[in-house]
Amino acid sequence: MPIRKKEWNDYLNWAIRAFRLTHAKVKTETQIHTHMCYSEFSDIIKEIESMDIDVISIEAARSDFSILDLFKEINFKPEVGPGIYDIHSPRVPSQKELEELIEIMIKKLDINKLWINPDCGLKTRENEEAKLSLINMVNAAKAIRMRVKSTLNN
Structure with a gap:
């Protein structure tokens, strides 16, 4: 984004025209994804x-998912994939911790529009750190899905 706010509209x-042009000719069943770091974009939502x-x-983990309130509002x-854990930290989040974070997200977003993914990229992490974190994230998502499914069936 330009520094001068008066230049924002043209930019x-x-x-947006350039982005839409890149996917103008895709099949209707093709799902269009974008990723944005530094999720401070309430002015341009x-x-x-x-x-x-x-x-x-x-990216949402380091801001306590506050951007999700805007999406809900x-x-x-x-659909939204808020980064569930800070990939800049070498600490591997536990499955239980990630389940708790998913529960927070579910309170802020429609579960049917929620994607579970890490914050921006994993390039700062060693392979083993990334692998363990991703395994815990996938297991947490599976556990939440089972809980939600069980609740719906009761």
């Missing part, structure tokens, strides 16, 4: 929604 119009995306994945149409 956003150009960027409507413009993001106009990108014609199906899913946005965002405006009834954001695309």
Whole structure:
């Protein structure tokens, strides 16, 4: 984004047109994803929604998922994959911790529009750290799905 706010509108119009052009000819069943780091974009949330995306994945763990409140408030149409854990930390989050974080997300977003993924990239992590964290994340997502399914069946 340009530093000068007066330049934002021209920049956003150009960027959104360019993004939409990149997926203009894909099949209708192709799911369009985008990823945005540094999730401080409350000023441009409507413009993001106009990108014609199906899913946005965002960095959210270090901000306590506060961006999710905005998505809920405006009834954001695309599905959302908030980063569940901070990939900049070498600490491997436990499955239980990740389940608790997913529960927080479910309170803020429609579970049917929620994707579970790590924050931005894993390039700062060693392979073993990344693997253990991802295993815990997948197991946490599976455990929550089982709990939700069990609740719906009762």
